[in-house]
Amino acid sequence: MNAAGDPTSETRGAEASLAKRTENPAVRILTRRHRLRWWEALPWITAIVSYFAFPDYLGFGAELLVTILFALSLDLALGYAGIITLGHAAFFGAGAYTVGMLAYYGIWSEPITSLALAALAAAVIGALSGLVLLRTKGLTLLMLTLCTMALLEQAANMGHDYTGGFDGLPSLAIAPVFGVFEFNPLYADTQFLYALGVLLICFAFVRTLVYSSFGQSLTGIRENVLRMHAIGSPVRRRLVICYTISAALAGIAGGLWAQTNAYVNLSTLGLDRAATVLIVLILGGYGRLYGAFVGAVVYLALEHFLAQIYPTAWQLGLGLVLVVIALFARNGILGLAEVLWRRWRDSLSRRKRAERTAS
Amino acid sequence: MLGGAASREPGRAGQALTGSPVNFAADLASIVLGGLAAGTVLFVVSVGLSVTMGLMGFVNLAHGAFAMFGGYIIVLAMNSAHFGFAAALLLGFVGTAALSVVLEQFLYRRLYRAGELDQVLFTIGLIFIFIAATTIVVGPGSQALQLPPALSGQLDLGFIQYRTYSIFLIVVGFAIAFGIWLTFERTRIGAQIRATVDNRRMAESLGINVDRLFTITFAFGSGMAAIGGGLGAEFLGLDPQYALKYLVYFLIAVSVGGLGSVVGVYYAALLLGVLDFVLKLYLPKGGTIFIYALTILMLLLRPQGLFGRKEL
Numbered sequence: 308m309n310a311a312g313d314p315t316s317e318t319r320g321a322e323a324s325l326a327k328r329t330e331n332p333a334v335r336i337l338t339r340r341h342r343l344r345w346w347e348a349l350p351w352i353t354a355i356v357s358y359f360a361f362p363d364y365l366g367f368g369a370e371l372l373v374t375i376l377f378a379l380s381l382d383l384a385l386g387y388a389g390i391i392t393l394g395h396a397a398f399f400g401a402g403a404y405t406v407g408m409l410a411y412y413g414i415w416s417e418p419i420t421s422l423a424l425a426a427l428a429a430a431v432i433g434a435l436s437g438l439v440l441l442r443t444k445g446l447t448l449l450m451l452t453l454c455t456m457a458l459l460e461q462a463a464n465m466g467h468d469y470t471g472g473f474d475g476l477p478s479l480a481i482a483p484v485f486g487v488f489e490f491n492p493l494y495a496d497t498q499f500l501y502a503l504g505v506l507l508i509c510f511a512f513v514r515t516l517v518y519s520s521f522g523q524s525l526t527g528i529r530e531n532v533l534r535m536h537a538i539g540s541p542v543r544r545r546l547v548i549c550y551t552i553s554a555a556l557a558g559i560a561g562g563l564w565a566q567t568n569a570y571v572n573l574s575t576l577g578l579d580r581a582a583t584v585l586i587v588l589i590l591g592g593y594g595r596l597y598g599a600f601v602g603a604v605v606y607l608a609l610e611h612f613l614a615q616i617y618p619t620a621w622q623l624g625l626g627l628v629l630v631v632i633a634l635f636a637r638n639g640i641l642g643l644a645e646v647l648w649r650r651w652r653d654s655l656s657r658r659k660r661a662e663r664t665a666s
Numbered sequence: 667m668l669g670g671a672a673s674r675e676p677g678r679a680g681q682a683l684t685g686s687p688v689n690f691a692a693d694l695a696s697i698v699l700g701g702l703a704a705g706t707v708l709f710v711v712s713v714g715l716s717v718t719m720g721l722m723g724f725v726n727l728a729h730g731a732f733a734m735f736g737g738y739i740i741v742l743a744m745n746s747a748h749f750g751f752a753a754a755l756l757l758g759f760v761g762t763a764a765l766s767v768v769l770e771q772f773l774y775r776r777l778y779r780a781g782e783l784d785q786v787l788f789t790i791g792l793i794f795i796f797i798a799a800t801t802i803v804v805g806p807g808s809q810a811l812q813l814p815p816a817l818s819g820q821l822d823l824g825f826i827q828y829r830t831y832s833i834f835l836i837v838v839g840f841a842i843a844f845g846i847w848l849t850f851e852r853t854r855i856g857a858q859i860r861a862t863v864d865n866r867r868m869a870e871s872l873g874i875n876v877d878r879l880f881t882i883t884f885a886f887g888s889g890m891a892a893i894g895g896g897l898g899a900e901f902l903g904l905d906p907q908y909a910l911k912y913l914v915y916f917l918i919a920v921s922v923g924g925l926g927s928v929v930g931v932y933y934a935a936l937l938l939g940v941l942d943f944v945l946k947l948y949l950p951k952g953g954t955i956f957i958y959a960l961t962i963l964m965l966l967l968r969p970q971g972l973f974g975r976k977e978l
Contacts, residue, residue, distance in 0.1 A: 391783050439966055445782060446725055447969045451962055452923045457914060460956040465952025472951060484928045578914070582790060589787055623798035629791025634776055 314618070322589055341518035346619045350600050354503050358624020365495040369567045370576060371607050372502040373560055376509055378588045378599035379423055380556035385585075386594035387517055387531030388549045390441065393449050393581055394456030395557055397436075398429040400576030404463060404470060405429075407571030410479040411471075417482050418490075422505065430551050432459075437550035441543060450550030453578070460576040475572025479565065490569065498567040509556055516552070525549055529594075584627070593638030601640050686973020692826045697944055703832035706839030707902065708826075709932050710920040711894030711912075714844060714887015720863040720926020721880050724774065725782050727789040729891055730916055731796035731909035736762035737899045738800060741809045749899075751814045758896050760888040766888035770881055793909045796809015798908040811899040835897060838852060842890075843932045850928055859883060863926035918961050970975025 402425035591602025614621040715729040740758035743749040850856035862869040923930030945953035
């Protein structure tokens with residue numbers, strides 16, 4: 308059952324002729340909105356330019372890319388499907404520990420297949436927990452996601468003989484990417500480009516997913532569950548699948564974190580990380596693909612430069628920003644930018660109209 | 667997560683633990699008493715959260731921040747201004763309740779009808795502000811509570827010697843729980859609260875002023891949290907991270923007990939206190955995993971909590 312109007316199932320030609328015939332603005336928007344725009348190249352160009360422009364900040368850059376991927380995975384669950392979770396770090400940590408333990412005990416250290424295994428491990432946890440958790444909603448769901456994460460954290464703490472407990476697993480030996488490009492702990496160029504490549508692939512996947520009929524039905528579920536039930540959409544199954552995919556992507560982000568940092572510890576599973584990624588996503592704007600990018604850049608840049616010098620002021624500022632966002636700017640920075648852009652465009656067209664009537 | 671209790675309390679209460687089978691009953695009693703004392707503090711802090719969440723469905727993660735704020739008032743009033751314990755507790759209650767009314771009127775009120783996500787973000791933001799403000803004003807260090815001499819000794823219970831303060835906590839906690847329960851069951855405002863928790867729309871259409879009711883319970887609940895913060899400062903510790911450190915425990919107590927149920931929170935908090943105490947003692951590394959597992963199981967079987975009512 309296709310929930311919302313599904314532009315991809317029709318042929319392109321029919322779409323175009325339809326759009327030409329009706330000139331209906333809604334049709335125009337629906338048929339065009341999944342097309343690539345010119346500005347969508349900007350993040351990637353910026354990343355390549357920064358690779359050459361800021362060679363001293365490549366480690367920071369790799370961290371940034373991992374955070375973007377993690378926030379993107381949360382966006383799929385929270386922004387698109389409306390699953391409010393406080394425990395997304397569970398999957399990040401699952402991925403990180405998969406990569407970490409495989410590498411630490413010398414079982415498997417090839418980076419790309421390790422990431423696939425990390426995704427698999429996180430997806431299994433996501434599917435299992437999603438099957439039971441997603442029956443609930445509201446505060447109960449919030450609590451259950453939180454407790455699942457705490458459960459994993461304590462499990463990692465308890466199995467300290469295997470996971471290193473609180474101290475984690477240090478100095479992981481990760482094999483070179485494609486057998487050629489080595490991870491150099493002192494100069495993070497491989498890490499940066501590798502993370503960029505992984506992010507690009509994952510982003511292309513997420514972008515395709517959210518514009519597909521599946522993605523549309525997720526938005527439908529977020530907006531009105533009752534109506535989706537009424538039209539016969541398999542709501543629970545869609546949510547579990549979305550949660551699993553989101554978990555797998557978070558697992559990849561976690562695995563990538565372990566590989567680029569060459570260690571893994573309990574911080575990957577903690578409430579701090581889950582709260583941080585939530586803040587990053589909300590700051591950028593959730594339910595819109597590029598919110599993760601904007602939020603991660605702004606958050607990490609501020610944290611990197613402010614938190615070292617004034618840690619308390621940073622926390623105070625962060626708290627104030629969160630309160631202001633929750634009260635006044637619910638769609639984050641991108642939402643604000645959109646409102647300003649629309650206002651500017653409206654005033655422009657109004658002025659034009661006024662000029663036309665005057666002449 | 668009840669880390670302070672883990673690192674400090676077993677050592678202090680553990681004086682009765684001898685390990686020999688002869689004293690098993692005494693060991694058991696001392697474990698249960700220690701756990702009950704911790705659980706009592708948990709109850710006093712969480713009861714307000716339960717009622718306000720039940721009334722408005724507002725996800726107030728910043729509740730622990732009110733407990734911390736009150737705890738600081740109480741400890742600082744005792745240490746710097748030489749208040750008595752009871753006077754300091756009263757001051758903490760009043761100060762925190764006043765602050766919470768201001769915040770409720772100007773900020774919380776705007777988000778009653780907002781989604782959970784906005785409420786979560788807003789209250790996480792408040793936590794950060796409280797933590798940073800406390801660090802700036804008082805400093806990042808931990809504050810020690812000096813117990814009055816009448817409460818700091820040992821009490822002879824006949825079969826074991828036990829810390830007077832823990833017994834005091836258990837008794838006071840029971841009195842508070844009983845008092846709140848009586849208020850809920852026997853007074854007009856209690857009936858209004860119960861009606862609103864059950865069905866807000868119906869209560870509103872019967873003429874109950876839910877907004878005012880919420881302001882009153884919010885202030886009272888925050889005040890109780892402050893008292894809990896002060897009572898628990900002695901063994902939970904009191905530092906700027908308090909608001910975040912015990913957040914999960916407050917939430918577990920509330921959601922397991924059932925939203926809006928005083929009796930439920932009381933049982934849930936005591937159970938949680940004893941479980942945590944036992945696990946921290948025998949499985950210091952990762953033993954709390956069982957608490958989370960039990961909570962998950964419990965919430966899956968009874969999403970409305972032990973004593974909560976199913977939503978209609």
